[in-house]
Amino acid sequence: MVTLNTVPPSISCCSFSSGFDAGPPVPVPKVGFFKLPRSNGGNHAKLSLVQATEESTVATTNGRVAAVSGENAHQMATNGKAGNIVWHKSSVDKVHRQELLQQKGCIIWITGLSGSGKSTLACALCHALYSKGKLTYILDGDNVRHGLNRDLTFKAEDRAENIRRIGEVAKLFVDAGIICIVSVISPYRRDRDACRALLPDGDFIEVFMDVPIEICEARDPKGLYKLARAGKIKGFTGIDDPYEPPLNCELALPPKGNSCASPCEMAETVISYLEEKGYLHA
Ligand SMILES: Nc1ncnc2c1ncn2[C@@H]1O[C@H](COP(=O)(O)OS(=O)(=O)O)[C@@H](OP(=O)(O)O)[C@H]1O
Numbered sequence: 001m002v003t004l005n006t007v008p009p010s011i012s013c014c015s016f017s018s019g020f021d022a023g024p025p026v027p028v029p030k031v032g033f034f035k036l037p038r039s040n041g042g043n044h045a046k047l048s049l050v051q052a053t054e055e056s057t058v059a060t061t062n063g064r065v066a067a068v069s070g071e072n073a074h075q076m077a078t079n080g081k082a083g084n085i086v087w088h089k090s091s092v093d094k095v096h097r098q099e100l101l102q103q104k105g106c107i108i109w110i111t112g113l114s115g116s117g118k119s120t121l122a123c124a125l126c127h128a129l130y131s132k133g134k135l136t137y138i139l140d141g142d143n144v145r146h147g148l149n150r151d152l153t154f155k156a157e158d159r160a161e162n163i164r165r166i167g168e169v170a171k172l173f174v175d176a177g178i179i180c181i182v183s184v185i186s187p188y189r190r191d192r193d194a195c196r197a198l199l200p201d202g203d204f205i206e207v208f209m210d211v212p213i214e215i216c217e218a219r220d221p222k223g224l225y226k227l228a229r230a231g232k233i234k235g236f237t238g239i240d241d242p243y244e245p246p247l248n249c250e251l252a253l254p255p256k257g258n259s260c261a262s263p264c265e266m267a268e269t270v271i272s273y274l275e276e277k278g279y280l281h282a
């Protein structure tokens with residue numbers, strides 16, 4: 001049984017003064033009104049609340065953010081196509097959640113050919129960490145392609161989008177303080193490295209299932225290699241589509257001779273790494 005024994009963080013909502021004792025003082029913003037230009041339809045723009053702090057200036061009209069400066073400008077620059085989006089901070093953050101869970105959030109990214117044992121290792125690891133009272137969540141390629149990524153094929157650009165979305169979701173799990181286990185072929189180095197770059201150094205732990213295709217093909221639990229060899233599946237990884245092995249992974253798990261270590265032994269190897277790097281403590 002896991003006992004949670006933590007001091008809750010003091011609560012403050014955004015940067016507005018709450019008016020009651022809620023922990024350390026927060027900056028009280030200067031609040032005023034600001035008239036925005038006429039909207040397209042010729043109606044007068046509504047007077048809008050302007051929240052101005054030393055760090056940022058945000059104006060809204062009809063619920064939409066109109067202007068930002070200061071530290072949040074960085075978020076404006078990195079948010080892709082939408083524009084005018086401001087990062088919203090909470091008073092309960094990753095550090096508090098990690099304290100609650102007594103672990104550190106990270107991604108264990110398991111890459112390798114179909115049949116190399118990614119899902120099996122993911123399950124063994126999840127089980128072993130659960131036994132130690134550690135919270136994990138598995139994002140498995142097959143499973144995610146049933147929902148979030150059901151619109152994607154196995155063309156290179158769709159595989160890239162598959163990995164990008166999984167990387168972003170995994171990053172949210174890490175922010176939640178969870179050990180996120182990702183088991184996906186992720187055949188392109190560039191796509192894996194892009195996910196690595198989403199996280200602080202060390203938090204992306206790449207585990208390579210270094211299993212030769214002959215072994216994977218002999219296993220063929222879903223009969224997909226057989227279909228690929230028969231030309232009934234086109235663009236199958238390792239047959240007529242590329243797999244780029246990692247160059248600098250944190251862990252590689254090759255077979256010893258003709259046999260692989262058991263899934264439990266592999267899970268223990270990963271757990272030793274997590275232990276050594278301090279991920280199993282807050
Ligand atoms: N063309 C092709 N190539 C590779 N794999 C194929 C293909 N078509 C279907 N499958 C099945 O899809 C699973 C791989 O999905 P992933 O999301 O992990 O792939 S990828 O990372 O986007 O390359 C993979 O699951 P695993 O066997 O668990 O790896 C296969 O079962």
Ligand SMILES: Nc1ncnc2c1ncn2[C@@H]1O[C@H](COP(=O)(O)OP(=O)(O)O)[C@@H](O)[C@H]1O
Nearest residue numbers: 114115116117118119120219221260261262263
């Ligand atoms: N360490 C292992 N030793 C022997 N067989 C394994 C091992 N790991 C997985 N397998 C077997 O290999 C097959 C493919 O494993 P799976 O985890 O589904 O691979 P992947 O997710 O990479 O496609 C399954 O039949 C599984 O039981």
